[in-house]
Each structure stands twice: as structure tokens, then as C-alpha cells.
Amino acid sequence: MEKTWNNKAWFMVLPVLVLVAFSAVIPLMTVVNYSVQDTFGNNEFFWAGTDWFLEVLESDRFWDALTRNLIFSAIILAIEIPLGIVIALNMPKKGIGVPICLVLMALPLLIPWNVVGTIWQVFGRVDIGLLGRAVASLGINYNYVQNPIDAWVTLIIMDVWHWTSLVVLLCYAGLVSIPDAYYQAAKIDGASRWSVFRYIQLPKMKRVLLIAFLLRFMDSFMIYTEPFVVTGGGPGNSTTFLSIDLVKMAIGQFDLGPAAALSIIYFLIILLLSWIFYTVMTTSDAQG
Amino acid sequence: MARIDLDHIRHAYGAKPKSEADYALKEVHHEWNDGGAYALLGPSGCGKTTLLNIISGLINPSEGRILFDGTDVTHLTTQQRNIAQVFQFPVIYDTMTVYDNLAFPLRNRRVPEAEVDRRVKEIIEMTGLGGWAKKTARGLTADQKQKISLGRGLVRSDVSAILFDEPLTVIDPEMKWVLRSQIKRLHKQFGFTMVYVTHDQTEALTFADKVVVMYDGQIVQIGTPAELFERPRHTFVGYFIGSPGMNVLPAEIDGARAAIGDQSIGLNFQPKIEAGAKTELGIRPEFISLGREGMPVAITKVEDIGRHKIVRARFADRLISIVVDEDGEIPAEPRVTFDPKAINIYADSWRVGEEA
Ligand SMILES: Nc1ncnc2c1ncn2[C@@H]1O[C@H](COP(=O)(O)OP(=O)(O)O)[C@@H](O)[C@H]1O
Ligand SMILES: [Mg+2]
Numbered sequence: 001m002e003k004t005w006n007n008k009a010w011f012m013v014l015p016v017l018v019l020v021a022f023s024a025v026i027p028l029m030t031v032v033n034y035s036v037q038d039t040f041g042n043n044e045f046f047w048a049g050t051d052w053f054l055e056v057l058e059s060d061r062f063w064d065a066l067t068r069n070l071i072f073s074a075i076i077l078a079i080e081i082p083l084g085i086v087i088a089l090n091m092p093k094k095g096i097g098v099p100i101c102l103v104l105m106a107l108p109l110l111i112p113w114n115v116v117g118t119i120w121q122v123f124g125r126v127d128i129g130l131l132g133r134a135v136a137s138l139g140i141n142y143n144y145v146q147n148p149i150d151a152w153v154t155l156i157i158m159d160v161w162h163w164t165s166l167v168v169l170l171c172y173a174g175l176v177s178i179p180d181a182y183y184q185a186a187k188i189d190g191a192s193r194w195s196v197f198r199y200i201q202l203p204k205m206k207r208v209l210l211i212a213f214l215l216r217f218m219d220s221f222m223i224y225t226e227p228f229v230v231t232g233g234g235p236g237n238s239t240t241f242l243s244i245d246l247v248k249m250a251i252g253q254f255d256l257g258p259a260a261a262l263s264i265i266y267f268l269i270i271l272l273l274s275w276i277f278y279t280v281m282t283t284s285d286a287q288g
Numbered sequence: 289m290a291r292i293d294l295d296h297i298r299h300a301y302g303a304k305p306k307s308e309a310d311y312a313l314k315e316v317h318h319e320w321n322d323g324g325a326y327a328l329l330g331p332s333g334c335g336k337t338t339l340l341n342i343i344s345g346l347i348n349p350s351e352g353r354i355l356f357d358g359t360d361v362t363h364l365t366t367q368q369r370n371i372a373q374v375f376q377f378p379v380i381y382d383t384m385t386v387y388d389n390l391a392f393p394l395r396n397r398r399v400p401e402a403e404v405d406r407r408v409k410e411i412i413e414m415t416g417l418g419g420w421a422k423k424t425a426r427g428l429t430a431d432q433k434q435k436i437s438l439g440r441g442l443v444r445s446d447v448s449a450i451l452f453d454e455p456l457t458v459i460d461p462e463m464k465w466v467l468r469s470q471i472k473r474l475h476k477q478f479g480f481t482m483v484y485v486t487h488d489q490t491e492a493l494t495f496a497d498k499v500v501v502m503y504d505g506q507i508v509q510i511g512t513p514a515e516l517f518e519r520p521r522h523t524f525v526g527y528f529i530g531s532p533g534m535n536v537l538p539a540e541i542d543g544a545r546a547a548i549g550d551q552s553i554g555l556n557f558q559p560k561i562e563a564g565a566k567t568e569l570g571i572r573p574e575f576i577s578l579g580r581e582g583m584p585v586a587i588t589k590v591e592d593i594g595r596h597k598i599v600r601a602r603f604a605d606r607l608i609s610i611v612v613d614e615d616g617e618i619p620a621e622p623r624v625t626f627d628p629k630a631i632n633i634y635a636d637s638w639r640v641g642e643e644a
Contacts, residue, residue: 179377181375181377181379182379184341184346184373184375184379185373185375185379185437185440187345187346187365187366187367188344188346188366188371188372188373188393188441189392189393189396189440190367190393190396190397191392191396192396195392195396199381199383199384199392200381203381203382203383
């Protein structure tokens with residue numbers, strides 16, 4: 001068959017290209033531009049090569065923040081994925097309960113990050129917050145402003161509260177696609193509750209779980225607003241994640257070069273890790 | 289293995305059935321003999337699957353009791369009833385190998401691994417899945433999947449009964465025949481009580497000693513293939529069994545005579561009809577003879593189907609079918625006679641007997 005070339009088609013996608021250029025390519029290239037140059041103001045730039053990258057990679061500050069990010073994401077995934085699965089498994093499959101549960105689950109997802117942060121910032125305060133007061137009245141010494149552990153616990157609970165629903169909804173979508181006949185056959189075959197999960201529900205959820213895993217990883221790895229609003233990166237540097245550090249560097253100290261280099265490294269790390277997860281999970285899928 | 293009694297079973301899927309029409313199963317009161325091979329035959333939507341699921345305990349009937357060998361099992365789980373069931377559409381565990389799929393029902397019941405291996409190998413041989421035993425079940429074709437489904441139903445040797453829900457629908461005709469005879473062989477060998485659902489009458493008639501015909505949520509007739517053919521209890525059985533089905537003609541019954549249009553036919557008995565019932569006369573195409581004597585018909589079409597010819601004709605303003613031998617001649621002024629022994633009379637669709 002002969003291929004028809006239609007140059008008008010290019011014309012049609014032009015608006016999108018322009019949009020993408022302005023929203024993604026140009027800012028990204030600007031960052032690249034900053035990362036390899038130095039400036040002392042006056043719009044004068046000097047070639048800096050890989051200096052900024054080396055500076056970032058050699059600083060403890062970077063590695064500490066990266067470690068915090070990795071630990072935070074690991075904890076978030078370890079809690080939200082199993083919890084999301086358990087909740088999805090226990091959601092009703094028919095009746096009036098379904099829309100009620102779905103709306104309840106969707107609610108946290110509809111709240112903007114900074115609002116979530118503000119809610120929890122107030123909620124957790126020892127002097128006026130409901131949670132803070134309640135925990136304090138139990139005799140536990142809880143103060144997220146001064147105690148790093150408390151700050152972490154607060155951020156983790158907040159993220160779990162905000163984002164577990166996403167995992168739940170994705171898993172639930174996988175679960176409702178399983179025809180009744182599978183559960184019936186499992187009953188006939190005498191399968192235990194665990195076998196039903198292992199051989200029927202989990203395989204059906206595998207794809208959506210992969211998506212949930214990647215989304216939650218990328219999102220938790222890029223966490224910014226919540227710690228910014230609640231802890232401001234403290235106490236000390238205990239909740240200073242890469243994103244917070246980046247903003248401090250770029251806007252607080254106006255170190256545009258290192259900040260740009262960090263941005264690019266940050267971006268590459270996320271890309272690399274997501275790719276690794278995706279590859280590992282899809283190959284095990286093909287084998288299993 | 290067990291005798292299964294269905295004691296006045298009714299089932300409605302909705303919570304509060306108001307009228308008869310809300311019941312998917314209207315009333316089933318019937319017993320399946322231990323070791324019997326039954327075919328459950330009926331059009332789609334008549335409640336066959338519902339009935340099977342009630343027997344296996346996948347659904348609880350709205351009313352009535354189920355007994356296995358005289359013990360009430362109505363409130364027992366599927367597990368406790370120990371029933372094997374093969375579903376209409378293949379269900380496989382697609383992360384497991386074919387072997388593990390077949391072993392699954394046995395392993396769940398803690399059967400010793402040596403016994404599992406023996407049984408599974410037997411089934412693999414029977415279904416011809418040998419080359420696939422070690423492969424995951426995911427990439428198989430629909431009919432291979434259905435064979436696994438079927439195999440999982442047959443692999444247990446201690447079941448009370450095996451229920452088949454149109455198990456061979458997706459399997460090609462040749463393999464269908466092979467598998468059906470394998471199932472029959474297993475039945476002879478082990479004497480399981482088997483209930484085989486189908487909407488294909490040849491399949492039903494070849495599989496079973498007793499055919500149970502369902503229609504609109506009820507069992508309308510249970511009988512041997514010959515009984516279903518000669519004495520359909522309900523006009524539906526007449527239509528459904530036999531090809532072409534029975535001719536059912538509206539008739540006025542007066543004593544031992546039936547009037548169809550302006551034709552009057554003598555009966556060899558006096559049907560017991562209640563006033564106001566809608567009466568019909570049923571006669572199979574095989575029992576109408578076409579010749580130069582009897583009542584006039586106008587032939588509209590002749591179909592040659594090998595050993596027979598099917599003649600479609602207009603009789604007393606109704607279309608009827610007549611089966612004629614291949615070399616039977618068709619006269620220029622055709623007339624028909626009905627074999628009086630083969631005439632059935634129906635009142636409100638149910639067959640009526642002789643006046644007492
Ligand atoms: N899960 C269900 N919920 C509601 N109605 C159902 C359900 N399953 C079957 N029915 C209804 O019950 C009737 C009998 O269905 P079924 O037993 O599946 O028939 P068959 O197997 O003979 O085709 C049909 O009218 C069908 O619509
Ligand atoms: Mg069915």
C-alpha cells in the first residue's frame with residue numbers, strides 16, 4: 001500500500017508543539033543552560049562545564065537529602081501499597097456501599113497539596129491541634145516542630161492519609177474486573193482465602209499495582225509542598241528532601257548553577273529508578 | 289457419590305419476589321439418582337445454571353431444601369458438599385502451569401502428592417494437553433483453557449457429583465465428541481452422579497440415560513430420549529426435541545374428536561379437558577403420512593436432507609412439517625393422515641390424558 005504524506009498534518013500538531021515547547025522544552029533547556037554556566041549578574045555568563053555537577057555530587061548535603069528521599073519513598077510504598085490492597089479487598093462490590101466508599105476514597109485526592117499540609121500543620125500542633133492535643137493527653141511527648149522522629153511520623157501519616165486512596169482506587173478497578181466465575185471456580189476447587197488472593201486477585205491487580213507503585217514512587221520522591229508547609233524542612237535538616245533543598249539553593253541562596261545541576265540530577269534519578277522498577281516488574285510479569 | 293434430592297426449590301435473584309415472574313426457578317422438585325447421568329436441556333435463560341449453582345451451593349435457594357443421600361445440605365458450603373463443577377466459560381489460574389492448575393483442587397484438599405501426580409497425569413492424557421503440562425496456562429487457546437477447566441472438574445475421585453455447565457461450547461466439534469465419550473467412560477468407570485447442562489439436543493440425547501427438559505424456570509419433563517420424543521409432556525418439549533419439532537395445531541376437542549379448522553380427526557382416546565382451556569393437537573412430522581388419502585394439504589416447500597425429505601405444507605391454514613422417506617413420492621393432489629397412536633392433546637400447553 002502506498003503511504004500518503006500529508007504535510008497539513010504537521011500544521012495541525014503545531015499548536016501542541018508550541019505548547020509543549022513553552023511548557024516543557026524551553027524551561028528544561030533553560031535549566032540545562034544554567035547548569036553548565038556561571039553568572040555574576042548583569043546577564044553575563046561564563047562556561048562552567050561540569051563544575052556544578054561535581055560540586056553537587058561531592059556535597060554531603062546532596063547525599064543526605066537523597067538518602068532522606070529514598071527512605072521516605074521506601075516507607076511510603078511499604079505502607080501505602082499493602083494498605084491500599086487490603087482496603088480495596090474489603091470494599092463492597094455491589095450495593096449502595098460502592099458509591100459511598102468511592103466518594104470517601106476520592107475525597108483526600110481532591111484536596112490540594114498545600115491545603116493538606118496546612119490542615120495537618122494545624123491538626124498536629126501541640127498547643128491548638130486536635131491530633132497534637134489528643135496525642136499529648138495520652139502522655140506521649142509529641143512535637144513535630146522539635147522532634148525529627150515526630151516530624152517524619154507526621155509527614156508519613158499525612159502522605160498515607162492523602163494518597164493511599166489512589167492505590168485503593170486503582171486496585172479496586174482491577175478487582176471489579178474479575179468475573180464472578182473465578183470466585184465460583186475457586187470455591188469449587190476448595191481454594192483458601194489466601195489462594196484466592198494469590199492466584200486470582202493479585203494477578204488481576206498486577207498491572208494496576210505497577211502503575212500505582214510508579215505513581216506513588218515518583219510522587220513521594222518529588223515531595224515538596226507538605227514538608228515545606230508543615231516542617232519547612234526541619235527540625236534541623238531532618239525533613240529537608242531534595243526538592244526542598246533545591247528551592248533553598250535556587251531561591252534562598254540564588255545559587256542558580258548548582259540548583260540547575262541538582263535539578264537535572266534529580267530528574268535523572270527519578271527517570272532511572274522508574275525505568276528500573278518498570279523493567280523489573282514487567283519482566284517478572286512475563287516470566288510469572 | 290450421592291443421591292441428590294431437590295425439595296421444592298424456588299429461587300429469585302431479587303430480594304423480594306412479588307410475582308411468579310420474579311423467580312428464575314419457579315419450582316423444582318426432583319431427585320437425581322446416585323450414579324445417574326442426567327442431561328439438563330433447555331433454552332438459554334431458562335434457569336439451568338441457576339439450578340446447578342444451587343446444587344453446588346454457590347447460591348442459596350430462596351425456598352426449599354437440598355438433600356444429599358437424605359441429609360439436608362441446604363446450609364452447607366460448596367466445600368462441605370464436595371461437588372465438582374465445570375463452568376460454561378473457561379476459568380483458569382493463569383499464573384500457574386497447566387499441571388498446577390489441574391493439581392489445584394487436589395492440593396487444596398491435601399491429597400498426597402503421589403496421588404495428585406497420578407490423577408493429574410491421567411487427566412492430562414485424557415485431554416491431550418501433554419505438551420503443555422509445564423507451561424503457564426496464560427497463553428493457551430480458548431479450547432485448551434476449557435479443557436483445563438474440564439480437567440479440574442474431573443480430577444477429583446471422591447466427589448458427590450460432577451456438574452457440567454455447557455462444558456463443550458467453545459470446543460471444536462471433533463474434540464467435542466472425543467471429550468464427551470471420555471466423560472461417559474469416566475461415568476461408567478467411577479459411577480459419579482453427573483448432571484450435564486446443554487442446549488444442544490443431540491448432545492443431551494447421546495450423553496444421558498435421563499434427559500431433564502427445563503423451560504422458563506421449571507422442569508417440564510424428565511424422561512428417556514424415547515419418552516421425550518413420543519410423549520412430550522409440554523408443547524415446548526415437542527418443539528425443542530426432534531428436528532423438525534412437533535407440529536402443534538390449535539384444535540377444538542369434542543369427545544374423542546379433534547377439529548382443526550374444517551378438518552375433523554378421530555382420536556383413539558377421550559381427552560380430559562377442563563372448560564376454558566386452550567387446546568392443541570400435537571403430532572410429530574414422522575407420524576404424518578403423505579399420500580392420496582386423508583385430509584388435503586398444499587405443499588409449499590420440499591427440503592432434501594439425505595435419508596429423509598422434509599415437506600413443508602399448509603394444512604387447515606397452518607404450516608406443518610412432514611417427514612417423508614427419501615424415495616417416498618409426493619402425489620399431485622397431496623393428502624395426509626395422522627397416526628392416531630402418535631397424537632398428543634395439550635390443554636394450556638400441558639399434555640392431557642384420558643377421561644377417567
Ligand atoms: N446473578 C444474577 N442476577 C440476576 N438475575 C440472574 C442472575 N443470573 C441469572 N439470572 C437470571 O435468571 C434467569 C436464569 O438464568 P440462568 O440460570 O443463567 O439460565 P441458563 O443457564 O439456563 O441460560 C435468567 O432470566 C437470568 O437473567
Ligand atoms: Mg447458563
